[in-house]
Amino acid sequence: MKRLLCCWVLLAMLFASCVSDEEQMPVFVTDVVLESEGLRAPGDELSVTAQGLRPDDEVLFDIRWSSQTGASAAGSARGVYAVVTARSATGLSFLAPGGYPASEVEVLLQRQGRTQSLGRFACSDGQAPRTASLYGIVRAGAEDTLIERFDPLTGERTPVTLLSGYGMRCAVNDPGSNRIYGLCPGEADGRGLFYDLTMRCVRDSDPEHYAAVGRLSIHVAYLRGKEDRLHLAAMAESRTLPAPTPCWTLPEGLTAEMLGGAPFVTTQAEGALLLAADLGDGRFAPVVLFSVVDGCRVAVGEPVRAAALVPFNRLETVGAEEEATPLLAGGYVLSAVDGRTSELRPFDVRTMEFGEPFATIDAPILSVAVDYDSRDLDLYCLVATAADAGEVRVYESAQRTWSPLPGERLPYSEIVLAR
Structure with a gap:
């Protein structure tokens, strides 16, 4: 009887094991x-x-x-x-x-x-490089984009890829992903996309009506525009955003379509997003989206006349000297405010006012790439030197000086640092 019972127990265990294996390893x-x-x-x-x-x-x-x-x-x-x-x-x-x-x-x-x-x-190993490389975006028409790697030491340009059928604007990097994210202009306007520099492939989203793209404190995010509302969103391939995501209601006279001229940036102390609104008459206005803690309110600053208004990150020291902490703060490039001179100005999101310019340059600035790996957040600026050409100059924040990089008549519409 004991032997019979043992046999039944063994058979039951074998049957349970088979069922478990089948459940874990189905054959489709x-x-x-x-x-x-x-x-x-x-x-x-x-x-x-x-x-x-x-x-x-x-x-x-x-x-x-x-x-x-x-x-x-x-x-x-x-x-x-x-x-x-x-x-x-x-x-x-x-x-x-x-x-x-x-x-x-x-x-x-x-x-x-x-x-x-x-x-x-x-x-084989596919980890992102430890240091960022500088890339230039060449718009070959509304539906094609050439991405080049630009060597800041020699000025050498190396083609990386031609995104055939994809325009790209508002290029921004998710550090450590080795991807360049952006928005699609032209017929595909409203889509998000990224080019993976490691896997050498491009991915795009469904038509989500993305109004803007930029950096949160640690990763890339999109703003999805619908009527007078903005929602924080991410492409499915990017990191998960907090749920529920914030939603902002735009004030009268401001639409989502006005906000996608340049990537947005984030301030750490307030957790606010800095954007620029193109008012369409040669005027631009700073726009700040405050966090859920501040009621997801939207503030619009006084308009300025310029060729462009480009948000960027800078460092601001917070606290007493012995406990001072450097945090990401915001600023704007006022490009060609008098038809030529560009100004780099801090921006106070609490008062919604520009500070005095801490740097100027006698040329329009088309694009800004912040070196987040540098101690003082040096700024790489694409400067227009002709109607269809430019050069890259670096504002070294610690020395408060401009340094030109080798290479002239660059055909770039934007630059981005990526790793």
């Missing part, structure tokens, strides 16, 4: 063949063939790395969505992931919340 597709030989680099295209694929199947990665692969410590990233480049009834193509140390990557097919393993491959 058969005859799976994954191209997995050799070490792959981030952005390399891989293919898998299988029977039983569906158009709505998703591909996920389970990424694992050890401290022996160049990482400071072992780690993993699970549930990472793959960039799928092609689909058919019997096959899928996708890109090897970037942004992680050298890893072993398991490929998972997801269907209705459940996953099946399709195999594994090894992927």
